[in-house]
Amino acid sequence: MTLIATESLTKVYGGGVTALSELTVTVEPGIVGLVGANGAGKSTLIKLLLGLLTPTRGRVRVLGLDPTTEPAAVRARVGYMPEHDCLPPDLSAAELVTHLGQISGLPRTAARERASEALRHVGLHEERHRPVGGYSTGMKQRVKLAQALVHDPDLLLLDEPTNGLDPAGRDAMLALVHRIGTEFGISVLVCSHLLGEVERICDTLVAIDGGRLLRADHIAAMTSTTDVLAVEVSEGTETLAARLAALDLPVSREGRLLLVPLADQQTYDLIIGAVADLDLPLHRLDQRRHRVAELFARREGSHV
Amino acid sequence: MSEPTGVIHDIGYQRYTGLRLGRRAVFGALYVHGVRTAFGLGRSAKAKIFPWLVVGIVLMVAGAVTAIGSQIGETLMTYAQFADSMSWLVIFFVAVAAPELVSRDLRSGVLPLYFSRPLPTVDYPMAKLLALATALWMLLGAPQLVMFLGAAFTGNDMGAVWDELLDLVPGLLYAGLWAVVFAAVGLLIASLTGKRAFAAGGIVAVFLMTTPIVGVLSILPSQAANQLAGIASPSTLVQGVGIWTMRDQVITDPDALGPDLGAFGPVYALVAALLVAACVALLLARYRKVAAR
Numbered sequence: 001m002t003l004i005a006t007e008s009l010t011k012v013y014g015g016g017v018t019a020l021s022e023l024t025v026t027v028e029p030g031i032v033g034l035v036g037a038n039g040a041g042k043s044t045l046i047k048l049l050l051g052l053l054t055p056t057r058g059r060v061r062v063l064g065l066d067p068t069t070e071p072a073a074v075r076a077r078v079g080y081m082p083e084h085d086c087l088p089p090d091l092s093a094a095e096l097v098t099h100l101g102q103i104s105g106l107p108r109t110a111a112r113e114r115a116s117e118a119l120r121h122v123g124l125h126e127e128r129h130r131p132v133g134g135y136s137t138g139m140k141q142r143v144k145l146a147q148a149l150v151h152d153p154d155l156l157l158l159d160e161p162t163n164g165l166d167p168a169g170r171d172a173m174l175a176l177v178h179r180i181g182t183e184f185g186i187s188v189l190v191c192s193h194l195l196g197e198v199e200r201i202c203d204t205l206v207a208i209d210g211g212r213l214l215r216a217d218h219i220a221a222m223t224s225t226t227d228v229l230a231v232e233v234s235e236g237t238e239t240l241a242a243r244l245a246a247l248d249l250p251v252s253r254e255g256r257l258l259l260v261p262l263a264d265q266q267t268y269d270l271i272i273g274a275v276a277d278l279d280l281p282l283h284r285l286d287q288r289r290h291r292v293a294e295l296f297a298r299r300e301g302s303h304v
Numbered sequence: 305m306s307e308p309t310g311v312i313h314d315i316g317y318q319r320y321t322g323l324r325l326g327r328r329a330v331f332g333a334l335y336v337h338g339v340r341t342a343f344g345l346g347r348s349a350k351a352k353i354f355p356w357l358v359v360g361i362v363l364m365v366a367g368a369v370t371a372i373g374s375q376i377g378e379t380l381m382t383y384a385q386f387a388d389s390m391s392w393l394v395i396f397f398v399a400v401a402a403p404e405l406v407s408r409d410l411r412s413g414v415l416p417l418y419f420s421r422p423l424p425t426v427d428y429p430m431a432k433l434l435a436l437a438t439a440l441w442m443l444l445g446a447p448q449l450v451m452f453l454g455a456a457f458t459g460n461d462m463g464a465v466w467d468e469l470l471d472l473v474p475g476l477l478y479a480g481l482w483a484v485v486f487a488a489v490g491l492l493i494a495s496l497t498g499k500r501a502f503a504a505g506g507i508v509a510v511f512l513m514t515t516p517i518v519g520v521l522s523i524l525p526s527q528a529a530n531q532l533a534g535i536a537s538p539s540t541l542v543q544g545v546g547i548w549t550m551r552d553q554v555i556t557d558p559d560a561l562g563p564d565l566g567a568f569g570p571v572y573a574l575v576a577a578l579l580v581a582a583c584v585a586l587l588l589a590r591y592r593k594v595a596a597r
Contacts, residue, residue, distance in 0.1 A: 050420050052596060072422035076324065080420035088412040090348055102333035103421045105324040114320060121317060131348070147417060152320035184317040 001064060003029045003155060003187050004049065008058035011044050011211075019044035021211040022058070027189075031181035033198030033205045034191045041211040042191045043083065046157050049189075050080060063154055076105060079148030083159040083191075086144065089133030093119055093143045096132065097150050104151035111150070118146040121184075122176060138169040145176065149186075156180065156188045162197060174201050230288050231258040231271055234281040243274045262287060331427050338435025339442075342401040351404070358397050359443065362390055366447030370454030379455075383448045383475020384546060384553040387482055390444060391539050394482060395511045397443060398436070398490035403503035405432050406491060410594070411498035419595045429495070429591045433584065437480075437487035444479035448472060474550045485542050485576055486511075488583035495590050511538055522563075531566035535575050544572035 009023040020041045036042050047053040049062050051071030060067060067074040087096065094115055101111030119128045122142040127135070132143060141161060148156055161177060162170040178201040181188045192198045199205065199219060207214040215222075233240055241258055244251045247270055252259045260267060268285075275282050337346075343359070344352035366386065373380045381389065406429075409415055418428055452472045456465040493510060494503040514537035521533035534540035540563065546554045548569025565572065 047596075052419060072327070072424065075420060076422040078420070080416070082413075082416045082420075084413055086413040086415075086417055088408060088414050090351070091346075095346060099333070099337055100417055100421070102337075103330055103418060103423055105326065105330055105422060106320070107323055107325060107329075108333070110320070110322050117318070151324075151421075180317075185319070 001029065002061070003027045003032070003063065004189070005061045006045075006048075006058065007060075009045075009048065009055055009060050010057040011041075011048060011053060012056045019211050020048070020208075023208065023211070023213050024058075025206055025213055025216045027204055027206065027216070029187040030203035031178065031201055032187070032189045033195075033202035034189055034208070035195045035198055035205065036193065036208040036214075038193055039210075040193075040208045042193075042208065043159060044211075045208070046080070046159055046189075046191065049157060050075060050078065076151070077154045079151065079153035079156045079186075081144045081148040081156070081158045081161060083163060085140070087132045087135075087140055090131050092130055093124060093128040093132055093135070093139075093146070097128075097143065097147045100147045101150040106151055114150050114152070115146070118149040119143070121149065122146045123172075137164045138166075138172070141165060141169070141173060142176075145173075149180070153186060156186055157191075158188060159191045160193070161190060162192065162194070170197065177201055227262045227287055229260045229262050229267060229271065229285065230254075231260065231275075231285050232256055232283040233258075233275065234283050236278060236280045239278055240274060240280055243278060244271065247274060327422070327424065327427070330421075330423055331431050334423070334428065334431040335435050335438075338405055338432050339438050341405055342436060342439035344404075354400050355397065358393050359446075361393060362443060362447045363450060365390070366450040367454070370451050374454065374458040381451075382553050383451065383472050384478040384550060386448060386451065387444045387475065387479045388543060388546070388554065390447075391482070391542075394440060394443065394486055395508065395539075397440065398486050398511075399504040399507040401439060402436055402487075402490040402494035402507060403500035405436055406495045407498050407500045407503040410495070411500070415594060425591055425595045426588055428595075429491070429587045430584075433487055433491050433587065436491055437483045440483035440487055441476075441480050444482060445476050448475050448479065471553065474553050478546050478550065478553070481545060481576070482542050484580055485538055488580045488587075489538055492583045492587050492590070495587055514538065515540075527566065528568075531564055531568050532571065534563055534565070535572060538579070541572060541576055541579070544569070545576050548572055 004025070004027040006023050006025050009020055010018070011020040012018050023041075023045070034042050034045065044053065048055055048060050049067060051067030051074055054068055062074050063077055065074045065077075091099075094112075097115035097118060098108075098112045101115050102108060104111075106114060116128065119125075119142075122145050124139065124142055124146065127139065132140065135143065141164070145158070145161065148158070158177065162173050165173060174197060177188055177190060180186050181201070181203075190198050190202065195207075202219055204216070204218055205222060206216040231240070237253075237256065237258065241251055241253065244258065244260060249260050249267070249270060260271060271285065272282075275285075340346050343355045369380050369386070409418075415428075419425065449472075452468055456468045489510065490507045493506045497503050497506070517536040518533045518540050521536055522530050524530060524533075534544040543554065544563065544565055547563065547565055
């Protein structure tokens with residue numbers, strides 16, 4: 001089944017601001033990363049998926065349902081974690097998540113059980129009975145995640161889940177999201193402006209910029225075709241670069257490294273031959289995966 | 305020997321296969337939560353002080369009225385008059401409860417969590433409105449019940465109980481009118497701001513600042529203006545409807561100079577209905593806008 005499908009999805013706000021433009025993308029279940037700079041249209045897309053906004057043009061389907069015509073059916077199966085602060089400070093996490101579970105249609109006792117389960121899964125135990133106002137940012141983020149999980153959705157929409165967290169907190173949150181996507185069997189759409197974060201946990205990556213689709217593909221497909229060879233010599237880097245360029249290899253510099261796209265096995269031979277010819281001390285020659293970031297670097301550069 | 309009890313078994317994530325309730329149950333959950341919130345239940349001790357102070361005062365007054373009434377053997381206050389005389393307390397209760405119900409949610413940003421759930425946009429404000437109206441009705445109705453029990457069981461025969469009941473019903477209806485009008489106006493004002501102090505001030509201002517207008521209108525040299533003066537303020541508007549529909553319940557002293565409505569009684573009722581309708585319409589429009597943010 002298709003998780004999310006949009007077709008020429010366009011949203012123009014009242015003031016004539018185009019937030020999304022002709023977005024056509026199909027996403028399969030799994031962990032999906034939605035990346036783009038601030039203002040790229042990520043939050044608008046999430047609101048369209050939830051049926052909180054009506055598309056100006058085009059169509060959108062979530063879990064096979066149309067959120068513009070059946071918002072309640074979609075929202076019953078989707079959990080949403082907003083980007084901004086959204087927790088009333090004087091309620092305890094247990095009370096809040098129980099109440100929101102009821103708003104999602106769970107009977108009261110089931111809501112209470114599921115709330116403590118959800119809070120346990122995100123790592124909140126005894127502290128869940130204390131008022132949220134006294135929580136750290138990391139704990140608040142976990143409560144926000146728990147309230148999205150309480151009604152056992154089929155899809156989680158997480159808007160910048162690592163916002164405001166320190167590096168350790170980020171890692172913990174990403175690990176948690178990864179666990180939800182793999183062990184819990186719940187599909188996750190993670191929004192972030194930090195590509196480096198989402199690429200670590202996602203199966204699929206959707207990149208948007210200025211309301212337009214940059215690229216949507218499996219992570220594997222994005223990285224496998226773009227492996228590069230990193231060459232490092234103790235001296236004579238310039239000479240080697242010139243020689244490799246003369247051999248029609250599209251070489252680029254990165255600090256002390258020379259990067260050469262790996263076309264086939266012959267690329268190795270050419271490089272080794274060149275190093276041997278010039279009699280340079282080869283320090284290292286290894287294949288490395290292209291960071292997904294580099295795929296977008298050129299086009300996103302002006303926005304980030 | 306039983307199993308060691310200190311071991312926690314991580315049974316992993318379990319999918320929920322149980323019942324999922326529909327719109328009515330969700331509305332009910334939000335409504336009950338709202339009524340509890342109005343009285344500070346499920347909240348900090350600080351949030352309970354004011355509502356229960358007001359509840360204590362109205363119950364005490366009701367008890368005193370009943371006790372004194374049974375001692376001197378006459379009715380000090382009808383049920384409807386009780387609602388009238390408590391209107392100041394009702395205003396202060398609304399000024400605290402309405403911001404607690406809606407301004408707090410606007411402030412904390414919790415609304416996206418509601419509107420991303422299968423809760424239709426209109427249900428949120430309507431559940432809150434119904435919750436506030438219920439809380440106000442209980443606030444005015446519970447003391448009337450105390451008065452009824454006191455009066456009914458100090459009388460000797462069943463006829464007295466029946467007579468009291470016939471007086472209680474209009475009293476409760478009148479309390480319902482107070483509750484609906486005050487809840488609609490108060491909640492609309494509170495929904496405009498996330499700052500609870502502003503909302504409380506705004507509510508008190510609207511209810512109290514309109515009273516001088518009534519005063520000015522009622523001394524104008526035009527009889528129609530005098531008779532319509534009560535429309536300008538929610539309190540006198542409700543009293544006007546009460547005088548029109550149940551005059552002998554609201555005004556017991558035949559010599560008293562109650563407000564003179566002339567033939568405009570139905571106008572009061574119409575204006576009250578329009579006021580509630582307008583407040584509800586504006587409240588719904590307000591939340592349509594909020595939900596899309």
